[in-house]
Amino acid sequence: MLLRAHCVYPVVGLPIEDGYVRIIDGQIVDVGLWSECVDRNEYQDLGEVLLMPGLVNAHCHLEYTNLAGAIPPPESFTEWIQAIIEKKAGIDDSSFRQSWLEGARQALAYGTTTIGNIDTRCDMLPSLWELTPLRIVSFIESILFENDRDASEFVGKLKEWLSENKPPHGKIGVSPHAPYTTKPDFLQECGVLLNIPMTMHIAESSEENQMFRDGRGDMWEMFCETGRDVSDCGGRSPLDGAIEAGLLDKQMLLVHGNYLDSHDIAAIAKSKTNVVHCPRSHDYFRHRVFPAHDMKYSGVNLCLGTDSLATMRDSESKLELFSEMRLFRDNNPGWSSSNIIEMVTINPAKALGMEGEIGCLNTGAKADLIGLPFDTTINSVEEMIIEHRGPVELVMVEGQSFNEVNRASCI
Numbered sequence: 001m002l003l004r005a006h007c008v009y010p011v012v013g014l015p016i017e018d019g020y021v022r023i024i025d026g027q028i029v030d031v032g033l034w035s036e037c038v039d040r041n042e043y044q045d046l047g048e049v050l051l052m053p054g055l056v057n058a059h060c061h062l063e064y065t066n067l068a069g070a071i072p073p074p075e076s077f078t079e080w081i082q083a084i085i086e087k088k089a090g091i092d093d094s095s096f097r098q099s100w101l102e103g104a105r106q107a108l109a110y111g112t113t114t115i116g117n118i119d120t121r122c123d124m125l126p127s128l129w130e131l132t133p134l135r136i137v138s139f140i141e142s143i144l145f146e147n148d149r150d151a152s153e154f155v156g157k158l159k160e161w162l163s164e165n166k167p168p169h170g171k172i173g174v175s176p177h178a179p180y181t182t183k184p185d186f187l188q189e190c191g192v193l194l195n196i197p198m199t200m201h202i203a204e205s206s207e208e209n210q211m212f213r214d215g216r217g218d219m220w221e222m223f224c225e226t227g228r229d230v231s232d233c234g235g236r237s238p239l240d241g242a243i244e245a246g247l248l249d250k251q252m253l254l255v256h257g258n259y260l261d262s263h264d265i266a267a268i269a270k271s272k273t274n275v276v277h278c279p280r281s282h283d284y285f286r287h288r289v290f291p292a293h294d295m296k297y298s299g300v301n302l303c304l305g306t307d308s309l310a311t312m313r314d315s316e317s318k319l320e321l322f323s324e325m326r327l328f329r330d331n332n333p334g335w336s337s338s339n340i341i342e343m344v345t346i347n348p349a350k351a352l353g354m355e356g357e358i359g360c361l362n363t364g365a366k367a368d369l370i371g372l373p374f375d376t377t378i379n380s381v382e383e384m385i386i387e388h389r390g391p392v393e394l395v396m397v398e399g400q401s402f403n404e405v406n407r408a409s410c411i
C-alpha cells in the first residue's frame, strides 16, 4: 500500500511536504518525498491531509466512558471516591461492556490508536479485546489493603491469569491501584512481577499527600474506618512505598504525580520511571499546579493521558488527546508544540515498551496512522495538529483502515 498526502509528519523527523508512506504487511517500509518515490504503481492520493502516527493515550479508564458528566466536580477527592463507588455499583455487565466499547470506538475516531487502559474485569476482558481494533496495553487493576487478605495468594492468581491472557494487538500489564489502596506487603509482591508494564496512580490529591506525609486528613480517616493498617502513613511521601518495593523503573508509568516534591522527582528521573499527566482530569479536581517544568528539566519521560470521562468538567468531552494537548499548552506557556506532540507519541511509546514500533512514522514501525485535514490557515504543522478538533479523517491500525466505522458512528 502506498499513501500520498499533502504533508507527512513522522514526529521523529521534520514535516515532509507532499510526502508518502509505503506499507507492507501492516508495517511501514518507507517514508519520504513524493518526488523521490520510486515504484508508484497503485497509490492512493489522500489529498489535503496531514498524515501522522496514531496517538498514544498513556492513561485511560474505558469503562467509565458513559459516566461523562455524571459526577459534578467535587469539593474533595474523597468525596469523588465515594461518588464513583456508588456509580459503579449501579452498572450491570451489559452497560459495562457498552461503555468500554464506546470508549474504544471514541478513542479511535478521535485519532488514538494505542491506549494504556486500566482494566478491572478480567472475566470480560478477553471478549472485549476481540471487539476492537484499538491497540491496548491492559493494566489489570489490583487493590489490596485489608489486613486479613493474603498478598502472595492474590499475586499468585494474578500471575496465572496474566500468563494465559493477552490482547491481540497489545500487551498485558498490572496496576497496583494507588498507595492508599495497596498495603506494603502487596506492593512487595508486585515487585517480583518482572518484565511487565506497570502503572500506578500516585500523589494525585492533596488528601493522599496529607495521608502519607502527615498521617491525618479526610483520606487517612476514610481508610482508618475501613480497618486499613495506616502504619505506613506519616512522615513520608506517597511514592515511598513504591520505591521500597522496587517498583520504580523504565516499565512503570506513574499517573498524576501532582503532589510530588523535588526528592520524589529526582528518584523518578534516576530510575527512568515514566510519568503521565492528565490535564483535563487535573483541571476537574483543581489540583495544585502540575510540576511539569521540574519533571522536564530533571529528564523525566513525560506523557499525556485522558484519565476517564468521569473526570471532565464538560459533559460533552470525548476520549481524545487533542484537548489534552491544548490544555497542557495553555497551562505551560513556553513549551514547544513539538515537545507537546511527543507527549502523545514517542514518549508514551517508550513508556509502554514500544519505542520505534508506535508513535512514529519510521521504517520498521507498525502502520498505525491517522490523517487530519490540512488547514492552510495555520503555518506550523505542529500547531495545526494541536489545534485539530473533532474526529480525524483517517485511522489505520497495523495497516487496516477504519474510516467508515468511525464516520458512521461518531457524528
Ligand SMILES: [Zn+2]
Pocket (backbone or CB within 6 Å): 059, 060, 061, 118, 201, 255, 307, 308
Ligand atoms: Zn486513572
